[in-house]
Amino acid sequence: MASCRGIDLVFHAAGIxxxxxxxKRFFEANTLATRHIIEGCLAHRVGRLVYTSSPSVxxxxxxxxxxxxxxxxxxxWLCYYAKSKALAEQEVLAANGQAGLSTCVLRPHLMWGPDxxxxxxxxxxxxxxxxxxxxxxxxxxxxxxxxxxxxxxxxLAAEALDRGSPVAGKAYxxxxxxxxxxWQWIDQLLALAGCPRVRKSLSFKAAWRWGCFFELxxxxxxxxxxxxxxxxxxxxxxxxxxxxxxxxxxxFGFRPRVSSAEGLRRTADxxxxxxxxxxxx
Numbered sequence: 001m002a003s004c005r006g007i008d009l010v011f012h013a014a015g016i017x018x019x020x021x022x023x024k025r026f027f028e029a030n031t032l033a034t035r036h037i038i039e040g041c042l043a044h045r046v047g048r049l050v051y052t053s054s055p056s057v058x059x060x061x062x063x064x065x066x067x068x069x070x071x072x073x074x075x076x077w078l079c080y081y082a083k084s085k086a087l088a089e090q091e092v093l094a095a096n097g098q099a100g101l102s103t104c105v106l107r108p109h110l111m112w113g114p115d116x117x118x119x120x121x122x123x124x125x126x127x128x129x130x131x132x133x134x135x136x137x138x139x140x141x142x143x144x145x146x147x148x149x150x151x152x153x154x155x156l157a158a159e160a161l162d163r164g165s166p167v168a169g170k171a172y173x174x175x176x177x178x179x180x181x182x183w184q185w186i187d188q189l190l191a192l193a194g195c196p197r198v199r200k201s202l203s204f205k206a207a208w209r210w211g212c213f214f215e216l217x218x219x220x221x222x223x224x225x226x227x228x229x230x231x232x233x234x235x236x237x238x239x240x241x242x243x244x245x246x247x248x249x250x251x252f253g254f255r256p257r258v259s260s261a262e263g264l265r266r267t268a269d270x271x272x273x274x275x276x277x278x279x280x281x
Contacts, residue, residue, distance in 0.1 A: 004040035009158055012037050012092075013052040015085070017118070019233055020218050020226040023080050030084035035091055042099045048161045049092065049103045050154055055143075055173055055243060057086035057107070061235035063140075068244040069171050078232035089171060096169035102161050105171040106153060109243065112189070113147035113263055114270030120189055127195040131228065134183050134201040136238030142182045143175035143242040146263035149256040150174060153248065160252035172248040176256045179242035192268045207234035 004010065016029040034051065041049050058067070059082060060074030077083035089105045096103040112119050126132040153174050160167045187197040202210070211234045214227035248254035258266075 002040075004037070004044040004046050007044065007046050009048045009050070010037065010041055010046055011050050011052070011154060011158070013154075015052075015088075017081055018226050019079055019081070019230045020223070021080070022222075023084075026080040026084040027087075030081070031087045031091070034088035038091060038095045038101075041101050042095065045100060047100060047102065048158060049095070049101060050158050050161065051089060051092040051103065051105045052154070053089040053092075053105045053107050053171070054082065054085050055107045055109045055241065056082040056232075056236075057089060059232075059235070059241060061231065061239070063239045064241040064243070066242060066244050067173075069173060069247055078235060079230060082232070093169055093171065097163070100163070102163050102165070102168040104157055104161055104167045104169070106157060106174055107171060107243075108145045108150045108153070108174040109241075110142065110144040110175075111147055111150050112144060112267070114267050115274075116147070116267075120193070120267070123186060123189055124193045124195060127190050127198070130200075132198050132200070133207070134198045134237075135207045135234055136204045138181075138183045138201070140182050140238060140240040141179040141242055142185070142240065143173075143179050144185065144260070145175050146256065146258045146260065148258045148263075149176065152257065153252075153254050156252045156254055157248075166251040170247070170251070172251070172254075173243035173245055174248060174254065175243055175245055176260050177245050178260065179240070180260070182237065188264060189267075192264065192271050204234060204238035207238065210234070 012034060016026065058071050058073060061078055073086055077086065092103045092105055095101055110119065157167055183198060190197060207229055208231055210229045211231040214229050215231065218227045245254065
């Protein structure tokens with residue numbers, strides 16, 4: 001809480017992602033930590049809080065075709081990560097207007113770019129280990145977001161955030177604004193690192209069943225790390241999920257200024273000069 005003393009604006013982008021591990025780990029890192037940050041903001045009269053959430057908070061395993069922020073939370077979440085982020089963002093939005101605090105929630109989808117320590121390295125590792133499978137029929141469309149556009153969106157939202165502004169107390173989907181074929185896009189990322197395109201495949205039904213099995217195995221034996229497949233991952237890889245970013249465009253002027261093509265060029269240049277086997281974490 002003391003870290004909020006003398007601060008006017010807080011960007012809360014910290015947290016843990018993952019598909020394995022106990023609920024306690026995700027709750028403490030994502031939900032409880034956010035609650036403490038809100039308490040710090042209120043105690044020290046911070047004016048603005050911008051929270052980085054995830055579109056997965058609205059995901060129930062089914063297709064999402066151009067949905068906007070009116071879509072509600074699902075009756076159940078498929079992973080602890082999504083649940084913990086959903087609970088956290090609800091607390092952030094509920095705190096709007098308290099003690100002079102204005103809050104908003106941003107939901108960037110599949111962030112990527114140079115120096116990525118999460119998405120691209122995992123794809124490369126799985127590809128080189130022969131553990132990357134196309135799930136579903138390969139026609140699903142997904143949204144992505146280049147990292148520079150994500151950063152600019154946070155700054156624009158913070159500048160527009162104030163008591164009584166349209167941004168206060170709202171959540172926003174963020175993306176490039178142009179959904180891509182999931183598996184063609186993954187093949188493009190792999191090609192940047194000199195990896196072959198994805199050739200192995202699983203049906204959605206088979207991947208879902210494997211996900212149930214591995215989730216049970218990890219839970220019973222408390223295995224470390226993420227399972228190779230989960231229900232959430234199977235659904236994310238097989239379904240379409242892309243979003244209407246009209247609210248962000250209207251309320252704080254968000255425009256993805258770096259195109260996907262330019263983002264790929266920059267990422268390719270980075271991998272060429274820094275290597276594609278760099279450890280991440």
